[in-house]
């Protein structure tokens with residue numbers, strides 16, 4: 001696979017804002033592809049989506065939630081039954097262990113409800129900053145910007161960040177936007193990463209920010225060299 005190096009310099013703040021504005025225009029209705037009815041279902045769906053597609057998670061969760069409709073039910077589940085239901089999502093043993101343990105913690109600490117504070121969310125088994133950010137932003141409409149693999153890649157390719165960690169990327173991108181746009185920006189970058197700025201080879205020819213993106217010339221150079 002051809003590897004496209006990330007830019008080594010950030011774009012100017014004005015260019016960064018221009019690119020984000022264009023992505024906002026391109027993905028105005030961006031929202032999560034995960035299907036859920038309440039914060040409990042979202043939390044579980046996000047936990048299952050690690051290293052798995054949202055489509056696969058959406059095929060799996062109806063059976064899981066029919067059998068375990070709330071945290072109390074899942075807290076009392078037998079691990080092997082949960083493993084059987086979620087097997088196709090991959091890493092099913094660890095995921096089953098985590099979601100049952102998280103459900104038990106929800107029952108013990110929060111009366112079976114999903115808390116809307118970051119500290120309480122991140123204290124749940126298997127819940128890290130990214131999962132907490134998705135739950136805060138999507139279930140509770142809070143200002144949070146989750147950095148997954150697509151967001152990390154696209155933010156670097158756009159020259160919005162030189163950050164080494166997801167938290168660095170989060171800090172750099174959120175510094176470019178008003179708080180009320182953080183939760184939407186996460187979806188702009190994810191959708192862009194899935195549809196156009198793809199991991200192996202970005203489709204710069206149809207990208208609305210190609211004229212200002214610092215990676216576009218690098219991609220062109222790679223393509224010419226590969227001919």
Ligand code: SF4
Pocket residue numbers: 157158196197198202203204207208209210211213214215216219
């Ligand atoms: S121009 Fe190419 S590298 Fe830059 S964001 Fe668009 S698709 Fe990605």
